[in-house]
Amino acid sequence: MTSLANTAPLSRRLLQQLIEEVRHWPISLKIGTSVLTLIVLAGVFAPWLTPYDPYYQDLLNALQAPSWAHPFGTDMFGRDIFARVLYGIRIDMQIGFFTTYVPLTYGVMLGALAGYHGGWFDAVLMRIIDVAVAFPFLVLIIVIIAILGPGVHNIYVAVFLVAWAMYARLARSEMLVERTKDYVLAARVLGFGSGRIVLAHALPNIISSSIVFSMSDFVLNILLVSGLSFLGLGVQPPAPEWGAMIAEGRDFILDAWWICTLPGLVVVLTGTALSLVGDGLARRLGHNRKSLM
Amino acid sequence: MLFLNYIANRLLQMMPVIFGISLVGFFAIHLVPGDPIQIMMHGHASPESVAAARAQLGLDRPLLEQYGRFVMLAVTGDFGQSIVQRQAVGAIVGERVLPTVFLLSYSTVLAILIALPLALISARYSDHLVDHAIRIGGMVGFAMPPFWVGLLLMLFFGLYLRWLPVSGLGNDFADRVRHLLLPSATIALFLAPILVQSLRSAMLEVMTADYIEVARAKGLTPRRILLKHVLRNALIPVITILAVNIGWLLSGAVIVEYVFSYPGLGSLLVRAVSYRDYPVIQGLSIVFGVLVVIVNLMADLSYILVDRRVLKK
Numbered sequence: 001m002t003s004l005a006n007t008a009p010l011s012r013r014l015l016q017q018l019i020e021e022v023r024h025w026p027i028s029l030k031i032g033t034s035v036l037t038l039i040v041l042a043g044v045f046a047p048w049l050t051p052y053d054p055y056y057q058d059l060l061n062a063l064q065a066p067s068w069a070h071p072f073g074t075d076m077f078g079r080d081i082f083a084r085v086l087y088g089i090r091i092d093m094q095i096g097f098f099t100t101y102v103p104l105t106y107g108v109m110l111g112a113l114a115g116y117h118g119g120w121f122d123a124v125l126m127r128i129i130d131v132a133v134a135f136p137f138l139v140l141i142i143v144i145i146a147i148l149g150p151g152v153h154n155i156y157v158a159v160f161l162v163a164w165a166m167y168a169r170l171a172r173s174e175m176l177v178e179r180t181k182d183y184v185l186a187a188r189v190l191g192f193g194s195g196r197i198v199l200a201h202a203l204p205n206i207i208s209s210s211i212v213f214s215m216s217d218f219v220l221n222i223l224l225v226s227g228l229s230f231l232g233l234g235v236q237p238p239a240p241e242w243g244a245m246i247a248e249g250r251d252f253i254l255d256a257w258w259i260c261t262l263p264g265l266v267v268v269l270t271g272t273a274l275s276l277v278g279d280g281l282a283r284r285l286g287h288n289r290k291s292l293m
Numbered sequence: 294m295l296f297l298n299y300i301a302n303r304l305l306q307m308m309p310v311i312f313g314i315s316l317v318g319f320f321a322i323h324l325v326p327g328d329p330i331q332i333m334m335h336g337h338a339s340p341e342s343v344a345a346a347r348a349q350l351g352l353d354r355p356l357l358e359q360y361g362r363f364v365m366l367a368v369t370g371d372f373g374q375s376i377v378q379r380q381a382v383g384a385i386v387g388e389r390v391l392p393t394v395f396l397l398s399y400s401t402v403l404a405i406l407i408a409l410p411l412a413l414i415s416a417r418y419s420d421h422l423v424d425h426a427i428r429i430g431g432m433v434g435f436a437m438p439p440f441w442v443g444l445l446l447m448l449f450f451g452l453y454l455r456w457l458p459v460s461g462l463g464n465d466f467a468d469r470v471r472h473l474l475l476p477s478a479t480i481a482l483f484l485a486p487i488l489v490q491s492l493r494s495a496m497l498e499v500m501t502a503d504y505i506e507v508a509r510a511k512g513l514t515p516r517r518i519l520l521k522h523v524l525r526n527a528l529i530p531v532i533t534i535l536a537v538n539i540g541w542l543l544s545g546a547v548i549v550e551y552v553f554s555y556p557g558l559g560s561l562l563v564r565a566v567s568y569r570d571y572p573v574i575q576g577l578s579i580v581f582g583v584l585v586v587i588v589n590l591m592a593d594l595s596y597i598l599v600d601r602r603v604l605k606k
Contacts, residue, residue, distance in 0.1 A: 131313025134589075138544030139562065139581045143317065146566040146574050147324050216435075223438050227548050230440045231563050246441055253448050264441035271436020272429075279432070 029280020043089030052080035084240035107167030115175025132165035215278025314582030372576035393557035403481035412492035495530035536592035
């Protein structure tokens with residue numbers, strides 16, 4: 001709270017605050033965020049990082065081992081695997097992001113409302129959650145995709161139908177504790193509506209456990225999308241999706257190990273970075289490891 | 294009496310779940326956009342055979358009547374005929390239940406064998422270097438796609454070193470254990486990281502209990518406290534964690550069975566979906582749901598064996 005910081009322009013002050021915040025980050029959060037940022041940037045600037053087109057087939061150069069010209073080698077159609085992995089970041093990270101944070105948004109809200117109000121709404125919601133959680137996640141998603149047909153669009157529909165349940169359950173249990181606290185009582189005494197109390201007062205206090213959990217969920221959703229695409233139910237070839245690439249390399253695994261090995265390593269790198277962020281966030285937010293990892 | 298109450302209570306709590314499972318199974322065919330019969334027959338079928346299939350599946354009846362019929366038949370294990378195989382769904386699904394259960398049990402045992410020592414070390418030396426190393430190793434393991442791990446294990450141990458078979462079921466028990474080592478290890482590697490983390494925090498929680506303090510005050514060695522006192526009391530959380538993760542395990546099994554062409558429920562599901570064999574999908578979704586319910590029930594029963602206090606709650 002120096003006078004210098006207060007007279008500096010707003011952008012400067014925000015930057016200083018950010019630097020101060022980052023300085024307090026645990027090491028896992030720093031490493032995780034850096035790696036994740038690099039991966040996202042690599043996806044955004046993919047055209048500048050590789051001269052190759054991820055769809056361009058160069059049959060004369062098919063099944064080339066990794067070299068300087070092709071750092072990750074080429075696949076059976078002579079497509080550059082490094083280029084495909086880079087463009088794949090756009091697909092996998094995007095689907096992973098939306099399949100995690102869209103359900104988080106309404107899952108947390110539903111759970112918070114149910115926890116605050118109780119009554120029949122809570123009872124019905126909890127029964128629905130019980131069923132959604134009772135099914136093995138992947139099986140339920142596959143059954144929904146069997147109903148709707150394969151494709152990215154239907155992955156979104158399937159995940160949006162199912163994945164909110166975990167967040168609702170998490171937010172509800174936090175809300176049960178939160179609603180007994182004095183500030184909620186105070187807000188009620190002031191005559192605020194329940195919507196305002198839940199969304200404006202309690203939500204900021206209960207959302208952090210969901211955010212920590214969302215990092216593990218993000219990893220799982222990337223595994224889900226690549227898994228479904230591997231099974232042929234998700235992103236369809238020739239799109240450079242990581243799981244679909246691994247599936248394509250399956251028949252060539254003896255002659256060309258790099259086709260399925262290297263895209264898998266990128267999945268592992270991305271997932272580990274996300275887990276590091278989750279671990280770091282849990283520490284920073286003072287949760288004792290509520291994340292899956 | 295307490296025992297019967299406890300069981301009855303548990304069963305009662307599962308009724309809504311079982312009802313929900315039956316709804317999911319039932320609607321697996323009714324929510325198909327367009328005409329499920331046309332889709333199942335891939336567009337080339339005469340109007341007469343479409344009408345016949347519709348009548349055979351009972352899709353021309355009122356919805357409520359269909360649901361009633363579906364439940365009545367499902368209870369007896371009758372899910373109708375497979376469209377692709379021209380065989381009873383019950384028989385097709387039934388013969389694949391045991392291989393999947395075997396694979397899952399095997400994977401669970403392997404996962405515990407991997408996770409228990411790691412969790413013990415992690416809890417014993419919490420926040421030491423070895424704890425951090427185990428946690429980071431867990432994060433890497435958690436991020437590994439099971440289908441990719443399966444392919445790599447197959448490539449390395451099966452095709453390169455030629456130590457282990459990459460497919461087939463094996464003849465006797467020992468041979469079977471050998472044949473299923475790779476797929477089970479794949480699922481175990483998928484499950485173990487979560488087990489380690491939950492076990493570690495369960496053990497750390499037990500370590501703060503009063504009786505541990507007493508044991509320490511008695512002058513017992515840390516090793517003895519950990520193995521005799523902490524481990525035993527961390528058993529309940531272990532069972533819960535395993536039961537909670539059964540859905541997880543089944544999800545892993547679906548993909549791993551497909552990778553290893555293992556004749557279980559998971560590979561059947563993938564095949565049924567690609568052929569759009571809706572009666573098989575219906576049967577499988579019920580079986581998967583019921584498997585989860587049974588495992589949870591078994592977990593509830595095993596709590597009684599580990600700790601009789603749960604009966605009093």
